[in-house]
Amino acid sequence: MEASEVKKMGYECFATYPKSLLNKGTGFLTDYTHSLNPYSGCSFGCTYCYVRQMPVSLFHKKEWGTWVNIKQEAAALLRKELARAKAKGPVTIFMSSSTDPYQPVEYSEQVTRSLLTVIAEDPPDFLLVQTRSPLVRRDIDLLQELKDRVRVSMTVETDLEEIKRAFTPNAPPIAARLKTLELLAAADIPTQATIAPVLPSSEAFAHKLRAVADRVCIDDFFMGDGSGGKRTKKLGISSLYEKLGLPEWYDPSAYQLVYDRLTEVFAPGQVLVSQKGFAP
Template sequence: MTKLNVTHKKPSRLLTPASGFLKGYSHSLNPYIGCSFACSYCYVRQMPVNLFREGEWGTWVEVKEESAEMLRKELTREKKKQNVRIFMSSSTDPYQPAEARERITRMLLRVLTEDPPDFLLIQTRSPLVLRDIDLIKKLENRVRVSVSMETDEESVRKAITPQAPPISGRLKAIQILQQHNIPVQIAVSPLLPHSPRFPALLGEIGERVVVDDYFLGDGSGGRRTKKLKIPELYHKHGYGEWYSPECLSHFLKQLEKQVKKSRIFISQEGFLP
């Protein structure tokens, strides 16, 4: 495994105006640049932040130093101008392994509990989010934790996103967050090959489920995903028949037998405040 190159830098700003897929939010908030989970289908691989940087996506992480005080100032300023709805994070996982040591996300959360935004969505695939339950609970109905669980098959996880946390850890995280009465959604985003039991599993644990695929979710009808050679990766592992828009339609029909339709959201609508 390639050694992770971790650097530290003070950012020029933290709250970035949101648009496009995040149109329901005023800002995005990314505690890091880069993500060591290195998901094969991550759209950030095709963005300038990665294309014009040395090293493969997933081999480097830039830590945003002095972030807490900067966020405190920006938050005060922005709240005077508009309702502040924050998506954390849009281009990195706020609970990737570096967070266990750097604790940038926890520092930012502490600021957000002191001066709460109108809404905060925390998007992660890491059980490390459980460490911050004490802070997340303070945001009450102003927060939602969105946990990515794209499949129930560990073999698929290892083939498509080998550096991401195991499925069992995510399941446990979802259940514990719910036990603490924290609003949680399961993000099946993107939908990966799975067992026939996956919809039933989501029905057992999912209070809110958002489903997406490569054709709706990559913002280009699947063209970005093709550039990342995901079709070739699927064929390499024998998943070729799963790379199709029809898979989402079939999955939704099965999911509706297990989860109330009012609790199922598709692509962008599921991530809105």
């Protein structure tokens, strides 16, 4: 892999030159024809991220969260690949499956915005933008061009900042994510709040989400890590729950508590579970 190394914001960045960007949708993403990752690696470095156990991370041999590959000349490559894919039939894209398209490096590099520009010029049948970053609001202009062909899925795993700090200390503040959902909805951009994975939260969580979203997707380690929870188990996440004195939240039944709270305040059909909630 050709790469040049630089230091940025406490993590290492590498310029890479991929031969392709659109990957076939498989496994958890079989509802999509393709996945699209503007970067590989993610400086948010969430403790529970299943990508830590995937080849893209293991091959790099550096701690997950300490490096990011910045894909060069991505827009030109996507323009060609998207045209070819659309010539063969319907195209649905999940962006992104193994990185956050709006992680901090996107502020300067704007790879995601360049790809979104291409997508707005030649829209696929559907695009799901999966992120936990308020930076997505920067691209409201491009998202509006896609109208009902796009949905922004904003991860909000908990409403408790102390829990966020324990599990995802480098992730954006919860309040900023909720505000972003509000701004996107005001701009008529389809959105959903995504509780993935389920983390300990308060009884008020459902009401906070209902104030800014009319659709929620809920997922947990056992349904959503692609291995029935085995990848997450290897990360030793259970010990963090023990340390916090919340072992009951690391259990396949924990999501049911949050689900029941959600269905009390959301209308029927507005709360979706796991793979169904991410589908086009």
